[in-house]
Structure formats: C-alpha cells, structure tokens
Amino acid sequence: MKQETVLQLNRLNQRFYQITAEEFSKTRSFYWQGWKELVGPLTELGKSHSQLKVLDLGCGNGRFAEFLQKEGVHKKLVYHGGDNSKELLAFAQSRLEKQSFEKNLFYIDLIDALINDNLTNILPLKKYHVITLFGVLHHIPSFALRKKLFNALAERLTDGGLLVFTAWRFLNEKRFEKKQIHPTLAKIDPDEIEENDYILDWQRGLTAYRYCHYTNEGEAKKLIEQTSLVLKKEYTADGKSGNLNNYQILSKP
Structure with missing residues (x-):
C-alpha cells in the first residue's frame, strides 16, 4: 500500500473519532466479555513482579484499566494508556x-510512529509486562505496518511478558454488511487498498466513515510467526454471538 493511501486512511479514522467520540464512548462503557479470560494469566504473571506494568494501546475511554483494578490483578498496577483520539483520552x-x-x-x-520508526521513543517505558491491542489492529492500514507493529511491541515486552490482541471479526455479523460502503464515497481509491480492507459507515445519525481491516486466521498466524512470540492461548468472545472478537495471548520466551 502506498504511504499516501496509508495516511489518507489514518486521517479518515482520526476524523471518525473526532466526530463520534462522545457517542462512541457512551456505547462502550461496559467491559468486554473476553477480558474475563485474561484475569488468570495476568494475575499469574503479576506474582513474579513487584509491579504489573501494562501498556494499553488504543485505550479509548480507559475502561480496561478500570476493569483490571476491579479484578485486582495486582496490588501495584502501573497502567499506561495511549490513544490517537484526544477526545477519548x-x-x-x-x-x-x-x-x-x-x-x-x-x-x-x-x-x-510506525512510518517514522518512532514508536519506541514515544512509549513512556522501555519494557512492559503486558501490552494490549483491543480494537486496534483493524485500524492499521497495510500488512506491512501491522507486521512492523507486532515486531516493535515484541521488543518492548519483558521476558515472559504477554502481548494480547484482538482481531475484530465484523464480517461474522450481518449488521456490519449494511455498514459497508464503496470506498469512493469516502474519497478512497479502491485500487489502492488491500485485500479484506473495508470502509464502514457509522450510521447513528452522524456521517462518519472509518477504515477497517478484517484480519483472518491466516494473516494472524503470519503476524505471529514473524516475531519471537509464542501463542499461549486463543479464544473468541464478545457481541451477542459471542464470536465478534478473536483473542490471542502471545508470550515472549
């Protein structure tokens, strides 16, 4: 994918969250069902450390931090949350x-940060015990950048640390079929985007479009294989169907 297209899709998503931030946050005040599966592994990991240092990229309204505190995963939680929406922050x-x-x-x-190889300079700490990507992967344009992201985050994990990511399986639910629009409506050239790239309409009384990529099993496997990380657990959860998100917990040997 051309860098010009990558930047165009990024701007599209930035504008989407500027427009929808308030309503987006209201509709996402609940905890994800799939997070419950993380309590055990994170609590166990925390037993080996005086603090549990967590990096939550795409933190949104901060609900995962609140969840961790309520679940008591560690007595000394250190939470760093980053997002590209100042409104959600x-x-x-x-x-x-x-x-x-x-x-x-x-x-x-x-x-x-990925384009300019600046991610490591932006993160507050050099190493984290846990790094999470919830609802983030589908907003990273191009396989090349998704691959780069995984490699960069693997380097920021402590030995034995965990990278937890979700792949949004929006094609599993028919309601998202109605939200798919032709890329040209968002001024995106369909010939410049990659396989399984979609433009979705918000359809909640506001005109707002977002770029979303559907990461299938094959692609997820490729992303993991080119890192030093090892798949520890995989499961699906969330949504009325219980399979809206594919969760993968990766460990650094």
Whole structure:
C-alpha cells in the first residue's frame, strides 16, 4: 500500500473519532466479555513482579484499566494508556481520575510512529509486562505496518511478558454488511487498498466513515510467526454471538 493511501486512511479514522467520540464512548462503557479470560494469566504473571506494568494501546475511554483494578490483578498496577483520539483520552482521564493506581494517559498516532520508526521513543517505558491491542489492529492500514507493529511491541515486552490482541471479526455479523460502503464515497481509491480492507459507515445519525481491516486466521498466524512470540492461548468472545472478537495471548520466551 502506498504511504499516501496509508495516511489518507489514518486521517479518515482520526476524523471518525473526532466526530463520534462522545457517542462512541457512551456505547462502550461496559467491559468486554473476553477480558474475563485474561484475569488468570495476568494475575499469574503479576506474582513474579513487584509491579504489573501494562501498556494499553488504543485505550479509548480507559475502561480496561478500570476493569483490571476491579479484578485486582495486582496490588501495584502501573497502567499506561495511549490513544490517537484526544477526545477519548479526556473521557479516560475523567473516568480514572479517582483511581489510586499509577497511570499515564498519552496521545499517540500509531500510524505516524510506525512510518517514522518512532514508536519506541514515544512509549513512556522501555519494557512492559503486558501490552494490549483491543480494537486496534483493524485500524492499521497495510500488512506491512501491522507486521512492523507486532515486531516493535515484541521488543518492548519483558521476558515472559504477554502481548494480547484482538482481531475484530465484523464480517461474522450481518449488521456490519449494511455498514459497508464503496470506498469512493469516502474519497478512497479502491485500487489502492488491500485485500479484506473495508470502509464502514457509522450510521447513528452522524456521517462518519472509518477504515477497517478484517484480519483472518491466516494473516494472524503470519503476524505471529514473524516475531519471537509464542501463542499461549486463543479464544473468541464478545457481541451477542459471542464470536465478534478473536483473542490471542502471545508470550515472549
């Protein structure tokens, strides 16, 4: 994919979250069902460390941090949440303001950081015990950048650390078929995007389009294989169907 197209898709998504931030946050105040499966592995990992350092990329309104605290995964939680939506970060700041654990919420444009090889300079810490990508992978344009992201995050994990990511399986639900629009409506050249790339309409009273990539099993396997990480657990959860997200927990040997 040309860099010009990558940047165009990134701008499209940035504008999407600027327009929908308030409503997006309201509809995502609940905890994901799939997070429950993470409590055991994260609690077990935390037993070996005096602190549990968590990096939540695409943190949105900060609900995962709140979930970790309520589940008591560690007595000394260190939570760093990054997002490219300043509006959602403001919601996160408000939501977590009264929480006692150590936290750092910061703005990050993942696409820009990956293109400019600047991701490692932006992250607050050199190493994390846990790195999460919830609802992020489908917003990274091009396989090349998704591959680059996985490699960069693998380097930022401690030995024995966990990278947890979700692949949004939006094609599993018919309601998302109605939201698919022709790329040209969003001024995107269909010949410049890659296989399994889609433009989705928000359809909630606002005109807002977002770029979403469907990561299938084959692609997920390729992303993992080119890193040093080992698949520890895989499962599906979330949505009314219970299979809206594919979760994969990867461990650094």
